[in-house]
Amino acid sequence: MFQRFSFLGKRMVPLAMAAMALASCNKMLETEPQGVLSAQNYYRDVFDADAAVWGVYGKMMNLAKPYLLLNELRADLMQPTGNADQYLQQLSQHTVTPDNPYISPQPFYEVILNCNDVLENFDRMLAAKKLKVQEYNQRYADIAAIRSWVYLQLGIHYGAVPYVTRSLQQVREVQDQSLIPRLPFNQLLDSLVKTLEGLPSMEEYPTGSTLRTTVDQYNTQKFFINKYCLLGDLYLWRGKGADYRKAATAYRTIMQTATTQGASGDQYYSQYRIFQADVVTNNDLSVGYTRFRETDRTALVDNNTQGWRSIFARAIDNREASWEWIWALPFDKNFAPANPFVELFSPVGGRYLLKPSQAAVDMWNGQVQVNNFNYDARGQFSWRTVLGQPVIMKYLYNYLEPNTGLPLGTIYDKNSKWFLYRAATLHLRYAEAANRDGRRKLAYALVNNGIKAQYDNPATVDNTNEMQTFDAAPYDFDARQGDPPGPVFRAEWFRGVGIRGRAFVKNVPVNGDSTLAVENITIDEAALETAYEGHRWPDLVRVAKRRNDPAFLADRVYQKLLKDGVPGAAATRARLLNPDNWYLPFKW
């Protein structure tokens, strides 16, 4: 026996030596390669720091596709088409197998490790005085917030995840549970809240910052994550103690942006306030009809520059769009990364893998518009029958004309945007927090037709003591509009018409004035307003988790599968009644 081993050994030795020789090649070449930037030399000044920030955002854009698939396809508004592969079907039916390529957390961790590396280098730069304190604070806070946002996504979809805040050489090290333990979702939320609360800066990059510029013809102001919104979301998720009040405070800070930044004129009354329609020009973000033709379906304002549809079609730095968008990133035909949305949604130039679920279609058709039409036009803006097929349109308005099914430019001009956060999202989240903090009426007002209408006594002319909440911060709103013969008022919130007011649908009837009823209204409205923007599954999980009521989530997914005739709907419902099954296996 020994002989045999030694024989083997003799043959193995040269091989092993050769292998070692190859491995040690790196060390032999001590000279730095020409024309290559090494890590030590990368971070020299603020422009290098900026480049690192762009690098993180560039990497983050790779998450657009998993973000959309995980957050929408797992919920109840989206269905795979017949073109979709079995793995997309699995996501929709909650029957994922470990080989499913869409559930890998790897792209998320690539961003996280990139953030960690950048943050460590920012620390070094600060220590070496290569960055001013203010520059450091802004950039550090931004990147730390992005990392927290990615972790929140991971927590939502995987439950317990490895929480890494230092740089690693290899993404794969994350997998090793002996090195990095997995943090349960609730503890993760604690850590993230702590991170956000401790950020050196909460504000956006100020005007004049080297990061407030134009990149590839795009204004960068809305590229960056909004830290207050993220902090509000984290409080809302955690829901401990005074968290709802804290969430409302964080959200309210952004809702008041126009006031705190000293904006004037239209911007003062409109920015982030869900402003009213301009019935004359239709140059607004409302569902609207040509004036005086509001009961003609052919008069619906349906184009890329006016009305509710234009929220998704206008350039982000467009005047009205910038009053709505808080965070959005452009995908341009000329620049990587490539737009994933055309591939997912478009029957022209794409693979048409996803479509609206029947449950979603029924949801919009169950509304009544102010003109008594028996649907919600946001439905036909969110999806449309294009070339005979139901197509999710929100991401395609810069690519495809829905009525003809023709591309706007050539079939290769795949421009789009990744929609991450807008005023409607903000108001809905604020309403959710306010409702949980005992402000049912305020929440109802913001979701329906606004504070002005809900706090008004139509019988009186004098509005001095109406149209206001008379509440403490962050629930103090003044939405007074007074006209002669009464005293004249134009208070800061007078143009706010609420989510449903802007969408031209009637208020939801109050069915038992309770926290749960108003919360249901809020979550349902979020589906109508922000469908396919990546909020649905988190909304369902958050509420089901908060109420400790898995059926809240399971029933909705069940209804989707049932209405689309997908077999196994009841089994999926049963599975989702166990909250452990809301989370994906942490495998890649």
Next chain:
Amino acid sequence: MLRNKINQLLLVLALGGAVAGCSKNETAPAFPNASVGKSLAEVIEATPRLSLLAGYLKKSGLLKELEASKTYTVWAPDNEALKSLDPTIAADSAKLRAVLSNHIALFSYYSKDGGAGKRVEMLNGKQVFFAGATFDASPITEADHSTRNGVLHVIGKLAAPLPSVWEYINGNTAAYRQNAFIVGQNYQAFDPALAIVDSISANTGLPVYRPGTGLVTRNLFLDQVADVRSEEKLFTYFLVADAAMVSETNRLLPYFRTSTADSTLSLSSFRLVRDMVVEGYFTKEQISGNLVTRFGVTLPVRSADITASIRLSNGIVHVLGGINFNLAQKLPNILVQGEQPRGTFRPDGSVVNVRGSVFFRDRLNPLTGKAFNDIYVYNHGVSALNLQYTTAPLPAARYKVYWVAVNDTLRVNGTINPTAFQQRLALGSRTATNFALRAVDANNYGEVLLGEYTHPAYGPLDLFLTAASSTAAGVNTLTLDYIRLEPQL
């Protein structure tokens, strides 16, 4: 020592494996002389039990085809089955070919492919039922023999090609008026794709076709009811005895009054026969008044009414002694949709464009719970404006006339609530005064009976929804969801 034992054990295991492997070959080939390398033609020729078939195939020229490099499946009738072949067919190679090609299909079909039963297209274009163990009505005695270019099954009975429903109708015109009537619906049509172009006209730039070319025969029944020639589909066709054909047609005659007795008879007969066929294959036992034709008429047929049934290549014919249709189903209500007017006119019949005053509305009817679209014409400034509608040809009858006209909030900004206005319906001509002006009640989503109207002869009917004789906004409004014409039988 240990090693030896292990080796022995391995040997035993290996042998065991080999033996187990052998058992897979237990199903010995059904054709001892045949081999996979031979073509279908060679196998058939080499099999004594198929010698008659081989001879006939050779005579019909099909044997040569079965040597080709395509893949076929042959359901081969054995000598026993072919003994009964009519000698006149056996003597005629064309007839022989017609019969035998009903046993050969392109592509390979093993018995597992037959499954619970499927129709397989044969070389003659007919589709034959193949269910793994049976072919047409014949059991398969030996199945799934593979050859170089296909599969061979042996059957114990000849499967002579059946006529299609259309061939059956054409072959039985003397016995049944119904068939004769259907065949009588043939007409000549011009198909430019089949015509010969002589020249291109220098004046019009259009082709000039050679006279007498491009003419094809078509049939109204095939066009409008069901293409019973198609072998891809299955039909169930009902055939009534002549007396019933006459009596049922007579019931319909009054509703198809025209200027000539001939066309009245023809229209009535057509209305009768169009409900004599349904898609799908329904045996006598499956029929119990449960079939609905594509025109929405329930066939009043139960299995006891069927006197004979004939199986065909693309369906089945059931012969009936009589039939008694429900007239109300034969002559259904007519709906005229308000949002689909032919145009807007002044009282003198001249066209007027009031598009800016026309509102197409999407609503939910709270009475029915159903969504509907309607039209609302407001502030158009034309005295006695009328919207014209035209129905499809309408049976002559007395009708009850209803409308649903919803008078509710029109605008949103600067709300215009329902105002009192009147409109009227004129039937037949713009100036007719069948019905007087009638107030359109606010928020009434229900049907309103306007009165009765007698349609004198079979033909289309013009309807005119006419506004009040005023140019004032709110007074001359028109609105209409639909008009319903209910025949009084």
